[in-house]
Amino acid sequence: MGRSPRKDLLAGLTVAVVALPLALGFGISSGAGAEAGLATAVVAGALAAVFGGSNLQVSGPTGAMTVVLVPIVHRYGADGVLTVGLLAGLVLVALALARAGRWMAYVPVPVVEGFTVGIAGVIALQQVPGALGVPKPGGDNPAAVAARAAGAFLDAPHWAAPGLALGTAAVMLVGARLRPAVPFSLLAVVAATLLARFADLPVATIGHLPAGLPAPSFGFFEAADVP
Template identity: 70%
Template sequence: MRTALTRIAALLPGRADLAEMRRDPRRDLLAGLTVAIVALPLALGFGVSSGLGAEAGLATAVVAGALAALFGGSNLQVSGPTGAMTVVLVPIVGEYGPGGVLTVGLMAGVMLVALAALRAGKYMQYVPAPVVEGFTLGIACVIGLQQIPNALGVPKPEGDRVLPVTWRAIEEFAEAPNWTAVGLAVAVAAVMLAGARWRPTVPFSIVAVIAATLVAQAAGLDAAQPIGDLPSGLPAPSLSFLDLGSLGTLLAPAVAVAALAALESLLSASVADGMTVGQQHDPDRELFGQGLANIAAPLFGGVPATGAIARTAVNVRTGASSRLAALTHAAILAVIVFAAAPLVSKIPLAALAGVLLATAIRMVEVGSLRSMAKATRSDALILILTAVATLALDLVYAVIIG
């Protein structure tokens, strides 16, 4: 019992964490504001893509973002809904419905806490680099393809396999083209990609989304379908979605979600360490924090969360030095949920599709892929195999195969 209590105490925040947060609060607050601006359109977009709606993405960014920042093992990690997790959730929504996704998220959170107690975090470092690169390339392709229906302004066809769904969306567009949606999506993606090369520190995603929303409202573009009504606040925590009779059938999806959350979060924390000097994350504490975040997020209607590499990188680049920055990001998103829901609800879905298309393109590091493909034939083969498996099967199978 004493050993167990000692182990639990080691996973909880300590005085050193609080001391870090007091060191340079002004810089952390500014970094948190910047990350929140970047995270808002991503949270909305990934919520829509998951099938649970924009409000689920915001709830995840607020609840999971705050808990993972407070209890996680990295001072610089930013957590929330991500593209990789969305890819896993779409087929779960199709088969089990929204309640199944919330149940899977809660089960995955419990599994992550158990992994932290078993000190399993250190084993994630053994995932080979070609598998990670292939995994990232495959995810980028899937995220891009998932945005095609909204970018074309057509209702999302039925199905959970991204390639058939994309093809049917293109067929529907060919029958009744919606050039308004296409124009908004392409414009937002182009502004983001060009802006990132011109001024990397400026959050062009929010600039592009605001501009697209103003244009759509001013011109009365009915074809630019908005997000729709959002609740002005987080719902009260509830376990009403939990169906105890379905826990057995949801076990396999929950294992997949937990494995992905562990892998992506620890990879993201490692990236943050590599971008700084003197920072070193605790992998078991990171699993513990992500576990608590995923237990809590479904209670508020949120989807499963992980550490987000892009948002974490923005956090580091804008000068964050402690977990206060990630906590600030969650707090600012919470204020937006409560104070600006009517404005956010007017954002066109095509604009969010443009944000995620640009995000998918920026995920692909061409130089890294080229150098790894040239390194050895086996590295190139594993990279391609993992990417194709990610596109054709699902993410966890792809990592295992790779």
């Protein structure tokens, strides 16, 4: 930090801008909520920076854990996530003490890439009900749940949710290709959130919400109803 503060601060800001929408998205997709994803990213990043063994490290949310946490949140709630996190930390400490990391050099690259692609496929299947705007069907098999969600959508199609999902994805993909330096992931998440929040309200009423409308919850604080 003392040698190149400007470059380090710019790199930290870039990582934070990328990690923010990831943390929100992974928190929602795992079932723990956006607040949990944001808080976890902040706390984990700070702890990794203080106790990590590298001067050039990047810590952030990972999609692989989403697949593991979805059934745990569904069955055991947030307490189950804390228990699994503690056990995973103990296992990692044990592996570090045993110097097991050196064996990773013998894992072929296609195996690692296949694992990553498989995780991406499972995450995509888990998001099908939300992208189609239908209640999530029961079941533990992501492919079967996605198929039942698609069937429910075809029975009573409504295009607002799929349009919002496709529009968000288009902004992220096209924007990243045209202007890589602009955080289009964050902008797309904010725009989609605002659009979903106010889509059913006339433009003239924005800022003058009707009486009795429940206010949103922000993290650990629950706002009172709008007067």
